[in-house]
Amino acid sequence: MTEPHFQFLPKHAKHLDGIRFAAQQPKISYEWLSGALVWSDEIMPATPNKAIVALRPVWAYRTSLILNEPRPSLLPYWERALQLFPNWVGFRPERRLPSPKLLQIYHRGNDDMNRTLDTLLDEE
Structure with a gap:
């Protein structure tokens, strides 16, 4: 892989x-x-900032x-990422397993993004 993320x-x-x-109650x-x-x-x-850029495909895979x-x-x-920073809080097992709460947060965020993009495209 030669992409900047990698x-x-x-x-x-x-x-x-x-x-x-992990924080007591991190925001998702x-x-x-x-x-x-993302927690x-x-x-x-x-x-x-470049570390955040590098994490985006890791977050996407976890999602x-x-x-x-x-x-x-x-x-x-x-x-x-698992090989390079195995202790990172983002690898906690509960952050990669399906749960009603996580699925709700995901779908709400994805739907909001799609509605916003649709609105912006309709304005053109």
């Missing part, structure tokens, strides 16, 4: 591996650029697991 993973692995403790949100669920404690204010529709094209990102 290249940024090793550079930020130490920082991401240090984000290992839908991230438009990745189409994925508020998975990055810190000091997390470099595909939550949806029970694994995306094979994103599996290399997931596996590489």
Whole structure:
């Protein structure tokens, strides 16, 4: 893989591996650029923007697991991230298993994004 996302993973692995403790009640949100669920404690204010860019395919793959529709094209990102920063809080098992709550948050976010995009396209 030569994509920037893949290249940024090793550079930020130490920082991401240090984000290992879950917050008491982290906020779960839908991230438009990745189409994925993201927990508020998975990055810190000091997390470099390129690390966030690198996490987007990881978040997207994890969300595909939550949806029970694994995306094979994103599996290399997931596996590489697991290898480079295995202690990252984003790999917690409960963050990759389907649950009614996670599916509700995902569908609400995805629907909101699609409605917003439809509205913007209708305005043209």
